Amino acid sequence: MRKWRLSLGLFVLIALAVTWLAVPTTADEELPAFDTSWKAEFLPEDDGWKKAKQELIFNNGAEPETLDPAIMTGVTEHTLALALFEGLTSHHPETLEPKPGVADRWDISKDGIVYTFRLRKGATFTNGVPVTAKDFAWSWYRAIVNPDCDYAYLFFYIKGVESVYYSVFPKDKEQTPEKVTYEQFMKTAGLEIVSPRVLKVTLASPCAYFLDLASFETYMPVHKATVEKHGDRWTMPENFVGNGPFTLQEWSARKQIVMVPNERYWDRAIVKLKKITALAVDDIDVAYNKFTKGEVHWIRQVPIAKLDEAKQTPEYFVAPYLGSYFYRFNTEKLKDKNIRKALSLAVDRESITRDVTRAGQIPATWFCPSIPSAGYEPPKGLAYNPDEARRLMAAAGYPEGKGFPRLELLYNTNEDHKKVAERIGQMWQETLGISVALRNAEWKVYLKTVESLDYDIARAGWIGDYGDPMTFLDMWVTGAGNNNTGWSNKKYDDLIMKARFEGDLKKRREYLQAAERIVIEDEFPILPIYIYVNKGMRKENLFGWFETVRDLHPFQYMYFEAE
Numbered sequence: 308m309r310k311w312r313l314s315l316g317l318f319v320l321i322a323l324a325v326t327w328l329a330v331p332t333t334a335d336e337e338l339p340a341f342d343t344s345w346k347a348e349f350l351p352e353d354d355g356w357k358k359a360k361q362e363l364i365f366n367n368g369a370e371p372e373t374l375d376p377a378i379m380t381g382v383t384e385h386t387l388a389l390a391l392f393e394g395l396t397s398h399h400p401e402t403l404e405p406k407p408g409v410a411d412r413w414d415i416s417k418d419g420i421v422y423t424f425r426l427r428k429g430a431t432f433t434n435g436v437p438v439t440a441k442d443f444a445w446s447w448y449r450a451i452v453n454p455d456c457d458y459a460y461l462f463f464y465i466k467g468v469e470s471v472y473y474s475v476f477p478k479d480k481e482q483t484p485e486k487v488t489y490e491q492f493m494k495t496a497g498l499e500i501v502s503p504r505v506l507k508v509t510l511a512s513p514c515a516y517f518l519d520l521a522s523f524e525t526y527m528p529v530h531k532a533t534v535e536k537h538g539d540r541w542t543m544p545e546n547f548v549g550n551g552p553f554t555l556q557e558w559s560a561r562k563q564i565v566m567v568p569n570e571r572y573w574d575r576a577i578v579k580l581k582k583i584t585a586l587a588v589d590d591i592d593v594a595y596n597k598f599t600k601g602e603v604h605w606i607r608q609v610p611i612a613k614l615d616e617a618k619q620t621p622e623y624f625v626a627p628y629l630g631s632y633f634y635r636f637n638t639e640k641l642k643d644k645n646i647r648k649a650l651s652l653a654v655d656r657e658s659i660t661r662d663v664t665r666a667g668q669i670p671a672t673w674f675c676p677s678i679p680s681a682g683y684e685p686p687k688g689l690a691y692n693p694d695e696a697r698r699l700m701a702a703a704g705y706p707e708g709k710g711f712p713r714l715e716l717l718y719n720t721n722e723d724h725k726k727v728a729e730r731i732g733q734m735w736q737e738t739l740g741i742s743v744a745l746r747n748a749e750w751k752v753y754l755k756t757v758e759s760l761d762y763d764i765a766r767a768g769w770i771g772d773y774g775d776p777m778t779f780l781d782m783w784v785t786g787a788g789n790n791n792t793g794w795s796n797k798k799y800d801d802l803i804m805k806a807r808f809e810g811d812l813k814k815r816r817e818y819l820q821a822a823e824r825i826v827i828e829d830e831f832p833i834l835p836i837y838i839y840v841n842k843g844m845r846k847e848n849l850f851g852w853f854e855t856v857r858d859l860h861p862f863q864y865m866y867f868e869a870e
Contacts, residue, residue, distance in 0.1 A: 359848065361581040363865060365585060366585075371564070372751050374387060376392050376527040385524055389861055395413070395443065396521040398522055400852075405522060413518070433554045434530065441503070446529050447498070448496075461523065464514045466509045513810065523773070562586070591608045591722060605843065607841075610723065624845060626840065626841045631835060633674060634767065651835075656837060657691070686824045705739075708741040714744070715762065717764070718746075724747075760791065780823060783822075848868045850866055
């Protein structure tokens with residue numbers, strides 16, 4: 308998702324789809340719900356857990372920008388959304404396979420275009436009001452027409468949505484934006500409220516990972532009356548209404564968020580934790596010390612300086628992660644693509660992962676990680692080449708950096724980000740003769756600064772929202788909510804559009820690889836640095852938490868065993 312944030316493989320999704328295609332599409336509410344007996348394996352084996360204090364404290368890394376699922380963008384926020392909300396589908400805690408959420412079953416048409424979701428009878432919001440098909444339709448509409456929603460493009464898979472979006476937010480600045488009401492939206496979009504408990508979704512073309520998308524935060528429902536009554540303050544504890552396994556009890560700014568079980572959650576019996584405290588500690592050294600003192604049960608990062616120490620403990624974990632660490636270039640300021648290319652060629656990524664990050668990260672001159680389950684291998688980009696970097700800078704009129712303006716490199720407050728930035732700044736100084744000022748900002752300020760293009764170069768990270776290369780590559784299309792580089796390329800846009808509607812997997816892969824080459828071998832709106840690993844510390848008696856390639860951990864399955 309993400310900023311900072313392999314999911315289930317496409318082969319799993321396709322296999323599931325084949326199974327469900329045999330079920331006729333129907334609104335008949337008498338059809339049985341999908342089997343949930345698989346959950347039994349995640350229940351405690353005996354009553355030993357009852358002797359343990361069921362209160363989880365973890366470090367979420369920063370103060371969340373928002374708790375509104377329509378405008379969330381980061382891993383920090385997504386982690387909280389998994390507790391406070393639930394989409395039509397949810398995640399298997401270990402495999403991340405899509406499982407029933409608010410929907411207790413769904414049927415897929417033979418052509419893979421029409422999805423009919425049936426909502427379970429017991430699904431309600433925390434205020435006791437049933438969650439209905441209209442709640443989903445209205446929540447999706449609200450996100451799509453919201454100028455603060457960076458993920459509206461994830462709804463473009465639904466028939467008619469893209470045209471609605473671009474009528475509200477025209478690509479052509481000369482075009483007059485239209486105001487689209489919910490009623491108008493429902494006439495255009497491929498959505499039909501068959502009954503209060505049945506929602507029919509018609510896609511623009513088959514999408515093998517749509518069930519995965521249906522679990523994503525932007526697809527989660529909100530309570531319309533609450534949002535309209537309280538405006539931006541609807542996510543405050545005194546006003547909050549959600550539909551997840553937990554609900555919001557406390558939000559102490561820059562300190563912590565406290566969540567407690569939602570007594571109205573449809574699967575309340577599976578929830579064992581009595582309290583979750585998410586700390587907003589952006590100093591990873593402080594968070595690490597809290598863990599070693601037993602004050603925190605789970606931290607998502609280990610300071611570079613403490614890696615050797617942490618690796619000696621059974622609580623340390625490291626696992627593959629579907630994520631890319633990179634720098635954005637503000638192309639409205641750094642207009643010459645050859646200068647951006649020179650900056651990229653001057654970075655020795657292998658030395659960064661070997662000497663600075665030191666946790667097994669993969670040095671990368673490409674952006675999208677390899678996704679074998681989706682049949683995708685990224686083009687490799689351009690290797691470290693300091694001589695060519697110097698030649699390009701000289702050709703641009705800045706031999707040995709003479710006359711080149713001083714750049715500012717922005718990163719969100721984090722000691723490890725600082726170390727990487729210092730090393731890259733040193734490389735640029737030694738290779739190109741240019742100087743770079745480092746600027747750090749706390750998470751909310753950092754996000755707003757990047758979104759407003761008030762930067763020269765900005766540290767970034769992106770974690771896949773689903774197990775397909777499109778989750779990495781469609782963010783660079785013109786005007787995409789998460790682009791934030793000022794970059795636009797029609798050829799790139801066309802390739803992504805072709806890939807989105809291409810049914811031939813080989814052709815689709817070729818379109819996506821061609822698009823990625825534009826980014827990493829020609830235009831350079833970004834500077835890829837490395838592919839993430841997921842590393843951290845977790846108490847050994849915390850169960851129901853699994854190492855997953857998207858670092859997703861549904862809280863309803865977690866519990867402590869007595870030590």
